[in-house]
Amino acid sequence: MTGTLDASAVRDMMRAVAQSLIDQTDVLTNADLTIGDGDHGVGMRRGFEAALIALEAEEAASAEGAFKAVGTAILSNTGGAAGAVFGTLFRAGSKAFAASGVIDDASFATALEEGLAAVLKRGGVTEGQKTMVDALAPASRAARAAVGQGLAAVTAAATQGALDGVEASKAMIATTGKARSLGERSIGHPDPGAISVSLILKAMQDFTAGA
Amino acid sequence: MTGTLDASAVRDMMRAVAQSLIDQTDVLTNADLTIGDGDHGVGMRRGFEAALIALEAEEAASAEGAFKAVGTAILSNTGGAAGAVFGTLFRAGSKAFAASGVIDDASFATALEEGLAAVLKRGGVTEGQKTMVDALAPASRAARAAVGQGLAAVTAAATQGALDGVEASKAMIATTGKARSLGERSIGHPDPGAISVSLILKAMQDFTAGA
């Protein structure tokens, strides 16, 4: 158990993440149909299909570059709110790997923190508004708490934090995004973007299991 | 059995005709939905509703006037092909009662003939094109053949002629009106306007039964 991913492994991990999200388009479509406009699934698919292509490029050859390439692909191809926030998450998070060039437990936790900070700023939201932040923030805290136990433990903790956040988002009343209009009618349904956060982290957990 | 209707009886008969057509809107709607645009029922209803009002007016006080009032009401209120042909039928037919002021078997047959002649001219059609003419023409011939047997017999013969015409229209290919586009697909369905002719004559037969 090395606990670190080199540039090539990071690229492979991001490919696995992309494929997983592409495979789960319908889950996201249905979640967004319930409390949004129904495009989150196809939006994420478009973004991650573009990410798969971007990962083949030279710029994606470092750990930082791979994250940034994925973020840029999402930003340009997903569009909508998700394009902005998930694009920002990966692009801002990428900086955490600039120094070491690899992903380990500490830099992974830092990436989530930096991604979260950038998303909060971009979206102008706080926790509790029923957005992807409500999965990302607990995931980030759980990751930080697990630092020292290796990358596999950190991605597992982050995934669990995100899943708890998805669950908690059900009880929230949306106050931003397309679900806002539903008001109290949004209660009982999880936030689609939060589900995406959990799927991304779960794919990372699966990839890093045993790493 | 007097065999003649005076002005007041003609008015009553036309009221009965109007009510009968109004009551059978759906029959005509469905027939026109099958091979036309579906408005024949509501068009005839609008026309005969206006006819009921027109029959109250002073101008409708003679036999000729009652027919003409009904024709004018249909012409102005039914619209479409039916407004033109049924308006023309009653307006042109009315002249047959101008001389005697009453309806008897001979003048009734004449009214159908004159109505038919005017419709043929207005519509630019001949028999066999799957229109109301295909009920009106045999009705007119049957009426002429029954002249001498009294008005009840003439209206009964005309009705039977019209019904035979409706039946025969099923086998025809429409070459005018909205059914024209169906071509061979119009075979098997009766012409809506022909049905209207048969309903009008049937109501006259019922009114004059025993007259």
Added chain:
Amino acid sequence: MANPKKILNDVKRVVPEMIEGLALANDGRVYKLDGKPALIRKDIPDGKVALLIGGGSGHEPLFHGFVGKNMGDGAACGNVFAAPSPDVIAAAAKAVHRGKGVLFLYGNYAGDNMNFDMAVELLEDDGIEVRTVRVCDDVAAAPPERMHDRRGIAGDIYMIKVAGGAASELGTLDEVERVARKAQGWVRSMGVAVSAGSIPETGKLTFELADDEIEVGMGAHGEAGIARQKLKSADAIADELMDKILADLPFKRGDEVALMINNLGATTMMEMLIVNRRIRAILEREGISVHRTDVGTWLTVQEMAGFSVTLMKLDDELKRYLDMPAESLGYSRM
């Protein structure tokens, strides 16, 4: 199938209520004739050749939404899918007449022909000269040798635009009629329906299509077309419509045309624009250039989903009248 859901008051009064709303929507440029369902331009210049259009309701904005400057001077309105009656047409004709005669322009249907012709007879008694041009652009309705059996569909709009321009500029009914006849000879259309419309008063769909079926060549009241087919791609549908339309005039290499894609009601503009992409590729291949394009909603069949394609061959004269500025509720241009 459930009746189509509509936002209405009394289904028996849809036409008078609609006309009231339509007159108001014209912001004072158009008035409703007293006691008759007809709309008349307020500012018809003296000595102008008048253009009277009209037909059944239910196709809004056609016809009665096209009254205005360089468009129709008046419109006679019938009930839903039913030609207006002769008295309405005659009254509207008198209201638009400015001493130079009236051109009647309408779609070629038995009901319209008979009612407009009866109005012509009434107007003869009043000494008003009328000429009639019937739009018969639907190539699906009959073979070319039976043009007089063809229905008028979206070609109506280009015809109104051309005749409206000509009637504003040319001094005699003869001249206006000549231009309208040229346009009539050069316009061709064909449509496709993916779902039916309904008549408010009956609440019934005018025909039924299975979930995977389309009707190619569908008429403007739900009249049957050339063929009932399985739903196919936008490109395949464009190919089929263009094949028929191009071969009909025929349109030839070097021709210049106006191109209209008309929404029959419930089709998205996205679909029509995708079809436009293919149509332009076909026209390019055939060496036919497009002088102007209109993509929008002009002749509807209530909530029918589907569209029609219209091509009108142009020369300098038709271009001039087609390109004139115009102002009406349903069609305006700079």
Added chain:
Amino acid sequence: MANPKKILNDVKRVVPEMIEGLALANDGRVYKLDGKPALIRKDIPDGKVALLIGGGSGHEPLFHGFVGKNMGDGAACGNVFAAPSPDVIAAAAKAVHRGKGVLFLYGNYAGDNMNFDMAVELLEDDGIEVRTVRVCDDVAAAPPERMHDRRGIAGDIYMIKVAGGAASELGTLDEVERVARKAQGWVRSMGVAVSAGSIPETGKLTFELADDEIEVGMGAHGEAGIARQKLKSADAIADELMDKILADLPFKRGDEVALMINNLGATTMMEMLIVNRRIRAILEREGISVHRTDVGTWLTVQEMAGFSVTLMKLDDELKRYLDMPAESLGYSRM
């Protein structure tokens, strides 16, 4: 419920195919940016303050159908119901910029706000000055004290018309922004849906309504409105929408307004004209006069059936820009 029947090719390529067809439909007045889904006017005068509009696709003709003279100078297009990305917006802004800065005008949605704001940051690096005005006219979306939480719906069209006019005539970005902000403060809308639209790529309706239900206050992507109700009469619906709209600004006796009834997709013009009749009676009663009326199809939600009502209060300045001639695929006037 079966997937809506549409005439398309590849559902994954609807937007690029649509944009190709849209660019062609502009007859050479507009071009598509190389490699980006954005449309740019060809004849933007030098030294003109530029107006960039944009948003998700699927609402055609909004936004990208409103590029033209005295309208938008360019439009950045997103995927269906998804804001365009920052790189597209920034590239479009560069293409329309003529040295006097760019006004961004778009509907107030989290996705649009974030993406357009990111573009502003990119453009700062290039020294291009940008101002942003977000349309937030939907009174159903939030109470008046939270205007910034309101969605932009059909008010977009009047905003584009006013800002487009102002950007053609006024010399500075400051001035154009000032006029656009005034219009933004004076425009109010609300809609009603009777049936849902769908996203082509998923083929799924964005919500479900029972056969006898309507959603009052429905947003432009199927976002929930104020209440789900039983279908009621046109007059009752007009009353409810007008109650909310009039009380919101509030519009007052003596005010002069522009009135738009916008088809969300599959509603017939007949229905909207019947509604117009009632709206005019209400305005008359309230002593509010109508300077102009627009009834048609401008902001759609794919094949959604329903409509929205927009009122914009006018003064001489707004009237001037609203009434300017304009030319675009989706909206023209003399």
